[in-house]
Amino acid sequence: MNPILLAPLFLLVAPLFGGLLTGVDRVISARMQGRVGPPVLQPFYDLGKLLQKDVRPVNPIVEPLLLGHVVFMALSGAMIVGGVDLLFTAFVFALAALLLVLAAGSVNSPYSFTGAERELIVLLASEPFFILMLAAVSKVTGESTFAGVLASPERVAPILPGIVLAFLLVATIKLRKSPFDISTSHHPHQELVRGLTSDMSGRLIGWVELAHWYESALLALFVLLLVNWSPPLALGAFLVVYFLEILVDNSTSRAKWQLVLQSTWAVTLVLAGGNVLALFLLRS
Amino acid sequence: MSFFSRSPWILHYDGSSCNGCDIEVLACLTPLYDVERFGIVNTGNPKHADILLVTGSVNERNIDIIQNLYRQMPDPKVVVAVGACACSGGIFARAYNVQGGIDKVVPVDVYVPGCAARPESIIDGVVQGIAALEQKRAKVA
Secondary structure, eight states: OHHHHHHHHHHHHHHHHHHHHHHHHHHHHHTTOOOOOOOOTTTHHHHHHHHOOOOSSSSSTOOOOOOOHHHHHHHHHHHHHTTOOOOHHHHHHHHHHHHHHHHHTTSSSHHHHHHHHHHHHHHHHHHHHHHHHHHHHHHHHHOOOOHHHOOSSSOHHHHHHHHHHHHHHHHHHHHOTTSSSSOSSSSOOOOOTTTTTTTTTTTHHHHHHHHHHHHHHHHHHHHHHTTOOOOOHHHHHHHHHHHHHHHHHHOOOOOOOOHHHHHHHHHIIIIIIIEEEEEEOOOO | OOOOOOOEEEEEEEEEOOOOOHHHOOOOOOTHHHHHHOOOOEEGGGGGSSSSEEEEEETTTTHHHHHHHHSSSSSSEEEEEEHHHHHHOOOGTTTTEEESSSGGGOOOOOOEOTTTTOOHHHHHHHHHHHHHHHHHHHHHO
């Protein structure tokens, strides 16, 4: 399909995908805890309500920053499928995440501010990996675009096992799953109450949620880049990864930020960095 | 279409409760009652909440806190008073430091009687709160 058409398609389909994924996540989490859980469409009801609710912005800059967060998150996915250079999209992705930090940091609430600081730390932990991953994918296939990687005869995941393993760890951060959900959690019962979104109300939380759905879809695209020879297999792999994340989320307690940063950097450096180093030594 | 009835988020505040009603409120979240079936979430943050659920009576020290929590909640919002103490002050009504029920300081929409209120009646009270929430939304919109 024409990449120019794929970009708007991503903008439309990604929120549906991310919302459904969150709904299934909540049902599976509830079943793991011996509960029935909400309807699968619950995230859409929640978003609908949040958009209808009155909003109490604590300052005039929060909402523009959050809208920027949504737009750039959506844009980074649309740019990937639209055929923009993969490395470039990694930086747009980082910018989107940074806008959320700025929004949460712009208010006076100590919970929100601590959430923003912690989000910055997890950003510091996860972003180097994504740049390394996209660079490695480009190196393996010799292609720098999404369509190019998918069309490449080279199978990415078997050549990059270290990157795949590191991806599992970093996905925990990006999907905001325990033990790495230090900045904010889908479950409200954490020591920061809701961390990043403490001082946001009404549609402001809605924007954060919408951006997270785009982010989930973006992670699915990354899995597609790794499992580039078969899109159905990639979707299956993503769902398996997501199930494992739910399992980990329900069976671990929250880690301290030092552990998050150290473990992620160690894994990124050893597994992903080692993988890339081996690739460059063996292939060039 | 309104989504309020499908996604009521609750803020639970313990006034000066003996913790009997609080335990029953928490029991609503357990696998036996599982209020998340109805999209109900216990938020712990007034800015995210639609329903303020108060247990225990109002005393001199928590008047400001209850009013502050209520003011921080964005509209539409409802208040559910859970248990005899939250409804009227209960057996502590004549104590020197007790003002009375929650309706002395914020407007209450639903009264859930009981000492302690049973989880079934708390869920019933929240469902009536949802109906009040819908009415208020219709007025706001």
